[in-house]
Every structure is written in C-alpha cells, then in structure tokens.
Amino acid sequence: MTSTVQSLLLSSMEQNNKPQDEDRLGALTDDILLSILGSVDLATAARTSALSTRWRSLPWLLPDLNLHVRDFLPAPCPDYPVAAGQQIYFYSQIPAQHIDEAMASLTRAARSFLRIKGSSRVSRTSLEIYLIGNYSHDIGPLVRDAIDNGMIKELDLTIADDKDYDCKGGDMLRKARDVDGFFSAYPNILPCLTRLQLYNLRFAEGDIHNVLFDCCKQLQHLSLEHCDVGDCSVWQVDAPNSVLRVLEVRYSYLKRLEVLCLPKLELLSWEAWMHCEPPLHFGYVPSLKELFLVCGADLEHSGFSLSQLLDGATEIHTLTLNFQGEKVISYHFSIDCATCF
Known part of the structure; x- marks a missing residue:
C-alpha cells in the first residue's frame, strides 16, 4: 500500500509540469491529501511540496x-x-x-x-x-x-x-x-x-x-x-506506578529478568536468552495476557519447568513458544489458549 501511494505521488510530481495532464490529486480535499501523505515517509511527503502552491504547505500540516x-x-x-x-x-x-x-x-x-x-x-x-x-x-x-x-x-x-x-x-x-x-x-x-x-x-x-x-x-x-x-546479571523491575504495557527483550546476556511489579504489563516477549536457566521470574503482573518465549536452545541449555517459570502470571491467555532445541521438560499451567511452534 505504501509503495503504491509513493509511486503515485512521484508520478504526479514528474507529470506536474505537463499542462495537458489533468491534476487528479489536486481535485481532492485537503483532508484526503493529508491522509495520503500520512501513508508515505516524511522525505517523500516533503518532496510533494514542489507540486504546486496548494501542495506547498500540506506536508507541514500532517498530524x-x-x-x-x-x-x-x-x-x-x-x-x-x-x-x-x-x-x-x-x-x-x-x-x-x-x-x-x-x-x-x-x-x-x-x-x-x-x-x-x-x-x-x-x-x-x-x-x-x-x-x-x-x-x-x-x-x-x-x-x-x-x-x-x-x-x-x-x-x-x-x-x-x-x-x-x-x-x-x-x-x-x-x-x-x-x-x-x-x-x-x-x-x-x-x-x-x-x-x-x-x-x-x-x-x-x-x-x-x-x-x-x-x-x-x-x-x-x-x-x-x-x-x-x-553479563550474568539479574535485572529486577519493581515499578508499581509504571504504565508500561509491552516489554520486548532480544539477545540479552541477562541471567534473569525478575518482574517484581508491573501492574499494567500486558505483553512480554523474550527472544534468545544466552544463559542456561529459566530467564524469567514473575511477581505482581495482574494484567499480563500474552507471553512469547523464543530461543534456539541447544544441548548446553538445561530444561526447565514452565509451571515454575510462570508462577505468579495467572492471567495469561496466549502463550507462544518456539524452542528449537526442544528443552521444555514439563508444563503444568492452566491457560485458555496456547500457541506453540
């Protein structure tokens, strides 16, 4: 969609100096033109200011x-x-x-x-x-x-x-x-x-x-x-006043992330931890609904129990797992929906 709109705008710019060409975009209202400009990158939007006097100020009106x-x-x-x-x-x-x-x-x-x-x-x-x-x-x-x-x-x-x-x-x-x-x-x-x-x-x-x-x-x-x-550090998050809803961690050498208190957290994603033990510990996370755990575990990773890892995260309804090394050894946790790859 974005590439199509961008091509249309650039084509209009190239044809703008040809009097015989009808300015179809120029017939649209400002609100529609701003909606179009909002779907392309800012550099392209700024270039359209050269189309005509009317277009000159439009990029600077983007919300x-x-x-x-x-x-x-x-x-x-x-x-x-x-x-x-x-x-x-x-x-x-x-x-x-x-x-x-x-x-x-x-x-x-x-x-x-x-x-x-x-x-x-x-x-x-x-x-x-x-x-x-x-x-x-x-x-x-x-x-x-x-x-x-x-x-x-x-x-x-x-x-x-x-x-x-x-x-x-x-x-x-x-x-x-x-x-x-x-x-x-x-x-x-x-x-x-x-x-x-x-x-x-x-x-x-x-x-x-x-x-x-x-x-x-x-x-x-x-x-x-x-x-x-x-390296091998433990990061403790205790933020009762935080409004954080999404936390994503990728390729970290943290030994463990301990979420002691994040009352608004709804989604947590951890991809590729480097240490050989459960990467997470939960305290007070009453809003946590989605958990993504992705790791290319190998023989050096010791297996762990999901029921132990998820202790404290009682409201999860979507659990996505991707353990390429198949090192999850047990799972005894009640959820509404689990998606595993």
Whole structure:
C-alpha cells in the first residue's frame, strides 16, 4: 500500500509540469491529501511540496510527524526495514557515509518541521536517530523546544546502532553513556516518551531502572535489543506506578529478568536468552495476557519447568513458544489458549 501511494505521488510530481495532464490529486480535499501523505515517509511527503502552491504547505500540516533516519538513506539497504511499523533489527551493512548523510538530511528536516509546524496539528511524533557526530546536539534542542512549546506531547524514540550482536562490553558501556548523556542534556524528553527502542547498551542497574521507570512516566512500549546490566546479571523491575504495557527483550546476556511489579504489563516477549536457566521470574503482573518465549536452545541449555517459570502470571491467555532445541521438560499451567511452534 505504501509503495503504491509513493509511486503515485512521484508520478504526479514528474507529470506536474505537463499542462495537458489533468491534476487528479489536486481535485481532492485537503483532508484526503493529508491522509495520503500520512501513508508515505516524511522525505517523500516533503518532496510533494514542489507540486504546486496548494501542495506547498500540506506536508507541514500532517498530524503525525515521523522523522526516521531510514527514510533519508541515500541508497536502499536490503537489511533495513522501510515500513515505520516494521521491526528494526541491526543494520551493520549500511556504509558509515550513508548513515552520516541520512542523519544530515534528517537534521535539516527536523529543523524545518519542528520550527514551522503549528502545535495544534501534531498528535504524535516518532523519531529514529543515530547518536553520532554532533547531530544529537542539533536535534536535541529542537525536540526539547518542541516539547516546551507544546508541539510534542508524546514521543516514540528509537536510538539506532550500526553494530550487530557481537558488540563488546566496552562498546556497550560507551553507548550507554552516550544515551544517558543525551537524556541528561535534554531531560524533558523522558517524561514524553511513550515508546522507546534501544540497542547494544550496558546500563548500571540503578541507572536503567531510574531512566526507564522513574523518569518515563508515559512509557507504554519498551524494546531492548542486546541490552543488559552486565553479563550474568539479574535485572529486577519493581515499578508499581509504571504504565508500561509491552516489554520486548532480544539477545540479552541477562541471567534473569525478575518482574517484581508491573501492574499494567500486558505483553512480554523474550527472544534468545544466552544463559542456561529459566530467564524469567514473575511477581505482581495482574494484567499480563500474552507471553512469547523464543530461543534456539541447544544441548548446553538445561530444561526447565514452565509451571515454575510462570508462577505468579495467572492471567495469561496466549502463550507462544518456539524452542528449537526442544528443552521444555514439563508444563503444568492452566491457560485458555496456547500457541506453540
């Protein structure tokens, strides 16, 4: 759908200078045109401002502002998702020069949109950036000011990374310091976050809990890729005031995640834990309905009892399991629906 709309818009731009061609899109109302623009990436939407005088201001009236570095890459990357809702994995095959060019273009777009857009038009803002060079010092103040003037009230933030899962502990610590430095420089960002996705970070235990649960009052969706608080560490989450609904963990060297209290949590997904024991312990999770456990277990993984792992999670109705090594040894838990692969 998105690619079809994008092709239609680009075709209209190419034909715009031909007087004999009928401007079919121009005959539509502004609301319909904004709906069309909302289904393509921001870079394409901005290009349509060259179509005519009428189109010139339309991209700046979009209610949702999606500033994604993926949309500004100078060349497509096969491993890089192009849809905003598609899961982002690692993209180490992107040349460093392309990342730099994309961040430069995104910064220019952020400066244009965040300084011009009227605050009454914005309902949601999504930002995906790399913390490289000085770009964070350019984008950070723009986001900070947009929050202060009421333009941004809810923010989806992805801090991307160009390393894969082989990223070493020292690099993870450095990246965590960079992220912490960004949030420390612009502290009003944290209370606005509704969704946060992070990669390759090794936090101090107190820091990760303070940042993700004490400061992020609106955070509803948290995705951590190759993040931990140290090898073989135990991360305890005790956040009775948190509104977090979705927690995703992938490729972590955590020994165990202990969810002591997350009253609003509805979905938890853990993919590929590295240690040979049950990865989860539940305390107070009265809203937890869906649990996804995916791991390519091998002979080094010891089997464990699902009934013991799920003790405390009594409201689950959808359980998805994918244990390629078939190491689940027993299961004695009552649920309404179980999906196993």
